[in-house]
Amino acid sequence: MKLPIVVSDDSKEPIYYQIELQIKRLIVSGQLQAGAALPSIRALSHDLSCSVITTRRAYQDLESKGFIETVQGKGTFVQALESNTQDQIKEEIVYSILKKAIEESKWMGYSLTQLKEICDKAIDDLERGDDRP
Amino acid sequence: MNLAVEIQSLVKTYNNFKLGPLDLKVEKGMVIGLLGSNGSGKSTLLQTIMKLRNPDNGSVQVLGMDINEYEVEVKERIGFAGAGLYEAFKQLTVDGLAELVGHWYTNWDQDYYHLLINRYNINRKEKFAHCSMGTKKKVEFVLAMAHHPELLILDEPTANVDLISQQRMREDLSQFMEDGQHTIVMATHLQEEVKQLCDYICLLDDGEIKDMFEKDEIQNRWARLWLSDLPDHFKDDIRVWQIEESPTQIVTNKFSELEKELQQQQIEINQVKRLELHEILEYILQPSSNS
Known part of the structure; x- marks a missing residue:
């Protein structure tokens, strides 16, 4: 699956932050519902032409803030928010x-x-x- | 750090060319793009990792084993495409080559081979010698993939390959990397390949590693800035690689650092533009580089 995310090289914001913000936006606006699967780190890197180091950082931040959860061997999913x-x-x-x-x-x-x-x-x-x- | 490739003090000389001495560490789960001009040593480096050329000095560890001591065991787990590997067998058909290569690997997957042959529209009955340059590249790629290696070593895998197949190869390589347990070291000249696949860029110049960095680090380092003013002391700053007037603009490789200093000195950054990869390479590789 592809996410409607666009990153800009010319933005002052680092790419990992742009990804993080846009995924947050998709989640709070309800476009990504709790339980929805997110693309793998490698697939998202491919789509956005960035390194896995960058996407991993975005996912790790989102995970530590409780937006998403990675289940070993299954994938990454949207968490329910309060x-x-x-x-x-x-x-x-x-x-x-x-x-x-x-x-x-x-x-x-x-x-x-x-x-x-x-x-x-x-x-x-x-x-x-x-x-x- | 779990390393897929570890090279130490590697030296290889032949004719008038000297590769190294160079050190290189490739982390498992990463795609490393080797970039550099023709003749910078990319193919020599890849062939030396594969022990197709014996180094004069230094050691090469692949997947935790010394390639000299465990050549057969290590090569079982590597997929290699490049260097005209199959030219000696060019009288064979594509299927004939696959049969030959299949014998080298215990993991050879004939079904997966068929799937890839169809996916890339390769005529299995064609003699390898009669295949076009692009088709040969595709055959090499398929033969490198069909035994499910852990490490792929690829020398310009998509050179001369048609656009649709190129895109499919990039998709297959992404898929190959999906579980984080696989690794790719590839020489390439294609921006698209670097963008969609690579995590690290290793820059070779005249047989030496000139620089190695995470791809997205470029965004923090290199930029063209349009400024409200440029005080004289910045004109000799080694972080400023180029200055142009009307409107005032500079190129820097230390963007984050310079951004803070400019702000402190009340200089407005009117616009920021990141450089394209080839522009950056040109700055790094220029002979009078001021780094």
Whole structure:
């Protein structure tokens, strides 16, 4: 099976972290349900063109945080999450996406006040059902 | 660390070429890509590991055994493809070759051989001598796989091979590595092969190991940075490999380190771009390298 994960070489975030974050995202959003099997470390490395050292690190982190579990000889599976952990992770993910967008805007020279205006506008537009930029 | 290959102080000279002295450790469960220009010693190294060439000096341990003392036992557990191994038997058909090679291995799996022959669209009745370059490569690959070795030693396994078969070979090699108990040492020139398969890259230059690193380490080390400004003291910094103007940009092999220092000095990194493998090789292998 293939996971909808995309890693970017040009990101400032290390590849193992990108993998970790995206798997977390798939789990908390419910796209990967508890009990679902994950690809093997080697298969994921092949798909993402990274080394097994990198994917192993991502899996080990996810395992130590209780997201996944490796059963010797059977494979790696998604663990059931407690609902408060789930909320916490969701917030973490949204935070990191917003932070990235803010950094990008700052780089283009926007002030924080301007950013808030843009953010308010985006929220208004979405609520009015108008998703054009 | 559980080692599949351990080479110590290996030296091999012939004609005008000298390989080594070199040391190399290959961990079990890993794929090591040997990279380097033509004539850098990749094939010689692989052939010396296989004892197809006898070293002048040094030792080669494969799967925990000295290849000199336990040649037969060790070779049972290795699959080798390369070096025109079968040219001496080229009057045989593909099936004839398989029969010959099958006798060398107690683990030979005739069913798996048939499966691979079909998978790679090889005509079993064809004389090896009449096969195209690409088909010969595929036959060598199939014969290396069909006895379920623990270690594969491959010399440019997909050179001249059609694209679909290349992709299948990479899939089969990934599958081979699946349980973490197998190991591959392969010489290659193909970026795609390195990306999809390799965990470590070993860089050979003029018979010596110039560098060996985990593949994804490249991401932490090499980058092109576009900067808001470049103070003079960075211009002589050995970590800065190239400087270009408008817009100001540098190439570095110590990205993480430099990133922190630039931040401390209030210099903005406007954009980061990782280098492609061949660009990195060019920097590392350039004669006036400043490392």
